[in-house]
Every structure is written in structure tokens, then in C-alpha cells.
Amino acid sequence: MNTSSLYIHIPFCNRKCLFCSFTIAVGQEHRREEYVTALINEIKNNESQSIKTIYFGGGTPSMLDEAGLERLMNALRNKFLFQNDIEMTIEANPESINRAKAKFFKAQGFNRISLGIQSMDDRYLKFLGRTHDVKVAREAFSILRETGFSNINLDLMYAFPGQTQDQLLDDVRHISTLNSEHLSLYTLTIEPHSRFFATQMKLDDDEKLAEHYVLIGRVLREYGFGQYEISNFSKPAFESAHNKNYWLGETYLGLGVGAHGFTGHQRYWNTSNLQEYIQKAVSGNSVIGGFEDLTQEQLIMEKVLFGLRMNEGIPQDLVPENRREQIQTWVKDGFLLIDKKRLKTTVRGQLVLDELSLRLI
Numbered sequence: 490m491n492t493s494s495l496y497i498h499i500p501f502c503n504r505k506c507l508f509c510s511f512t513i514a515v516g517q518e519h520r521r522e523e524y525v526t527a528l529i530n531e532i533k534n535n536e537s538q539s540i541k542t543i544y545f546g547g548g549t550p551s552m553l554d555e556a557g558l559e560r561l562m563n564a565l566r567n568k569f570l571f572q573n574d575i576e577m578t579i580e581a582n583p584e585s586i587n588r589a590k591a592k593f594f595k596a597q598g599f600n601r602i603s604l605g606i607q608s609m610d611d612r613y614l615k616f617l618g619r620t621h622d623v624k625v626a627r628e629a630f631s632i633l634r635e636t637g638f639s640n641i642n643l644d645l646m647y648a649f650p651g652q653t654q655d656q657l658l659d660d661v662r663h664i665s666t667l668n669s670e671h672l673s674l675y676t677l678t679i680e681p682h683s684r685f686f687a688t689q690m691k692l693d694d695d696e697k698l699a700e701h702y703v704l705i706g707r708v709l710r711e712y713g714f715g716q717y718e719i720s721n722f723s724k725p726a727f728e729s730a731h732n733k734n735y736w737l738g739e740t741y742l743g744l745g746v747g748a749h750g751f752t753g754h755q756r757y758w759n760t761s762n763l764q765e766y767i768q769k770a771v772s773g774n775s776v777i778g779g780f781e782d783l784t785q786e787q788l789i790m791e792k793v794l795f796g797l798r799m800n801e802g803i804p805q806d807l808v809p810e811n812r813r814e815q816i817q818t819w820v821k822d823g824f825l826l827i828d829k830k831r832l833k834t835t836v837r838g839q840l841v842l843d844e845l846s847l848r849l850i
Contacts, residue, residue, distance in 0.1 A: 490570065494542040494734040497528070497561070498745030499550040500763060517763065518552065524746075524763075525557040527770035529564040531744050534773065538742065540569045542576045542731035551581035555593050562597050571598075576730040578603055578642075583621040583629035591636035601729075602633055603642040603673070609663035610656065613649055623663075630667050640727060642671035647705065648698050649677055657701050658708065665712035670727035674705060674720045699840045706836075719798045719839050736795045738788070746776075754788065756781045794846045797825075802833030812849060819845065 501518060543565070553561075565571075578601040579594060586604075594602065606626045608614050614622055621629075633641055645664050647657055664672070676698065706716055714722035718736060721729065734741060743750035747761040760766050760778035769776045783791070789809060796803035805827055808816050816832065819825045824838035824845060834842055 490537060490539050491740070492539040492541055492572075494544070494731055494739070494741040495538075495540050495565075495569070496544050496546060496731075496741055496743045496748055496750075497550075498546055498548065498743070498748040498759075499553060500524075500548040500746050501552045502547070502549050520763070520767070521553060521557055523767055523771070525553070525560055527767045527776075528561060528745055530770045530773060531776055532561075532564045532568050534775075535568065535742065535744075538569055539572060540565075540575060541572045542734060543571075543578065544731045545579040547580055549582050549585060550579050551585040551590065551594075555590075558593075558597060576601055578729075578731060580605060581629075582619075583626040586629035586632055588632055588636065591632050591638070595636055595638070600638075601640040601642065602638050603644065604629060604633070604669075605644045606630075606664065607644055607646045607675075608660055610660050613646075613652075613660070616649065617646070627667070630669070639670070641669045642673055642729070643667065643669045644673050644675060645705075646675045646677055647701055652701070654701070654704065657704060661705055661708045662712075665709060665714070668712075671721070671723045671729060672709065672714060674722065676702075676720075702840060703836060717800050719834075719842060733799075736799055738792045738795055754783055756783065790850065794849065797832070797834045797838075797842060797846075800833065802828070802831045805830045805832045808832065815849065 501521060501524075575598075577599045579599050580603045582605050604626075607617055607619060609623050609626065611622050630641065630643075643664055645661070647660070706722075709716070709722050713724055715725065716722050717728050718732070721732065723729070740753045741751050743757070743759065745759065746763050746766040747759055749756065749758045751757075757777050757780035759776045760769070766776050786809065789807065790812075793803060793808055793812075796807070816825065819838070820827060823835055824841065826833050826835055838845065
């Protein structure tokens with residue numbers, strides 16, 4: 490039996506945040522039951538696998554009602570073998586958390602919560618179009634702790650236009666004092682199909698953003714967080730097993746509208762149209778919208794590029810022969826370093842890794 494990670498996409502949201510370009514469904518709560526039925530059909534049409542991590546993402550997975558989520562979990566357990574040490578994560582927005590829901594998540598086996606706080610500054614929350622404020626965020630975190638969750642990730646966004654160093658320091662320190670086990674860092678970007686893109690919003694220059702990125706890392710280290718990937722920080726032993734599965738180039742199964750999966754040699758993605766997804770899944774037809782077969786060279790290069798995102802880096806000899814001269818140039822320029830036969834990205838390299846990756850491809 491194959492071992493894999495599992496991602497399940499729940500598209501429902503109360504509203505669309507101004508920065509969002511994800512596959513979501515606003516004002517479609519009445520379709521939750523038929524969406525769950527469609528998901529269960531997709532689950533049944535997959536081969537049985539041993540599952541080491543599960544991640545419910547969105548959208549806002551915590552918007553599913555208890556009956557729907559319980560149906561989903563029963564279908565997953567009937568189809569797949571859950572490993573004993575499985576990591577089960579569900580994303581939640583602060584305003585959707587109450588004691589009853591937190592207890593229900595616990596009862597369903599979730600042992601990790603990813604809470605979309607984004608900022609501990611009400612001005613920025615309003616700017617992003619979020620429906621919670623700092624008080625609600627603190628209350629949600631407290632409820633999760635009181636319910637017994639000992640592995641909580643918090644999302645933090647930065648690079649707001651005009652954000653000063655002092656404002657950033659306050660935000661990072663306030664979210665750090667909550668004392669979560671994990672923190673995911675997001676740079677505000679202007680994505681196509683987002684409302685920010687439509688307004689032609691301008692961001693601060695790259696030099697300022699680089700300074701802020703370095704500052705965030707320094708402050709988080711002061712609060713006991715260790716960086717293990719360019720945008721992810723954790724307390725010892727609380728790295729995200731699910732996300733590391735992506736970065737290590739291992740297989741994962743994607744279920745739900747717009748979800749992506751990887752078989753080890755082929756990447757596929759489901760249709761991103763909610764109506765089409767439901768109709769196809771309910772009727773038992775394939776919901777795959779497209780796929781890409783990867784060559785051996787592409788697979789190796791992906792392992793190199795994803796691996797350089799992690800602080801542990803990659804084995805030096807993983808780099809193909811025809812890329813090693815370029816790599817040595819970047820080592821001399823201080824973007825990369827070699828430590829015990831492992832190639833790693835320096836802080837300077839982290840700031841421009843996307844550009845280096847494009848050149849390496």
C-alpha cells in the first residue's frame with residue numbers, strides 16, 4: 490500500500506478577502522451538503538493508501554457543519570489507513586471558532602489547527618477585508634488552548650504598503666506572545682483576480698521588504714521560534730509534517746474543487762469550477778481538470794528548488810552536472826553555502842530565491 494499525504498479543499502467563505510485569489514465560494518453555504526457528497530464520491534473513487542498527514546485547507550474549512558465534517562471523516566477512515574502518528578490539520582478563521590466547534594475538531598481526531606490571524610493590528614485586518622479583529626483572534630486562540638490543542642499554527646502577513654519598522658515589530662511581538670507552536674509568514678502580494686489587483690495597488694520596494702523579512706526572523710528567534718523553511722518557523726519538534734512532504738517532493742493526494750495532487754511522476758489538478766466539480770463527482774466521473782507528466786530532469790530540479798527553501802538544504806550531489814557551475818557562482822556571491830556536503834541558502838539567498846530558481850530552471 491502506498492504512503493501519501495492528503496489535502497482536502499473546502500472552498501466556502503463568508504466573504505472574499507481583498508488579497509485572495511484562491512478557489513473559493515462566497516455565499517454558497519447552501520451547497521455544503523452536496524459538496525460533501527461530491528467529496529465522498531471522489532474519496533471512494535481513489536485507491537486505498539496509507540495516509541501520514543491530512544490537511545483541510547480552503548477557503549474556510551471550519552465553515553463546514555458538524556454533520557458534514559463527520560461524514561467526510563467517516564468516509565476517509567473507511568477508505569484510507571491512517572498511520573498511528575498521523576498529523577491532522579484543519580484551517581480555521583478566528584471568527585468561526587467557538588468551544589463547541591473546537592471540541593468537535595478534537596473529537597474528530599484533528600491534532601493541529603492553522604488559525605488565519607494574519608495580523609494583530611486592527612488597522613491591517615480591516616485593510617485586508619478580514620471579518621475578525623484582534624480581540625476575536627485572541628479569544629479563538631484561548632479557546633483552542635483550553636480545548637487541549639497543543640499544536641497551533643498562526644498565519645502572519647507583512648509588507649503592507651507604508652508599514653513602518655515599528656509597526657511591524659509590534660505586530661510580530663504581539664503574535665509571538667500568544668506562544669503558538671508554529672508560525673507561517675506571508676508576504677502581501679498583488680495576485681491576479683484579487684480585488685487589490687483590480688485597484689492597481691502598489692507595494693513597497695524590495696529593499697524595504699528585505700529589511701523587514703530579516704527583522705521578522707530576528708524577532709521570532711527571540712521568542713523561541715526556529716526557521717526551517719523560508720516562510721515557516723516553529724518551536725522545536727513542531728515543524729509541519731504536511732508541508733515538509735511538499736518540499737521534499739513526496740507524493741500527495743488532492744481532493745476537492747481546484748485541489749492539486751502529485752503521484753511521484755505526474756502532477757494533476759481538479760477542475761476549479763464548483764458546479765462542474767459537484768456534477769462530475771456526484772455522477773462518478775473524473776473531476777481532474779488537467780495533468781502534467783514530469784521528466785526525470787524536471788523531478789530532480791523540483792527537488793533542488795523545493796529543497797533550497799528549507800534550512801537543511803539538499804545533498805550537494807543532487808544538483809545536475811549542467812547546473813553546478815551556476816551553483817558555484819552563487820556560492821561565491823554569498824547566495825548559497827556548502828556545509829558538510831549539503832547545499833543551503835543563506836539569508837541573502839533567501840531574499841532572492843524566487844529569482845535564482847527561475848534562472849536555475
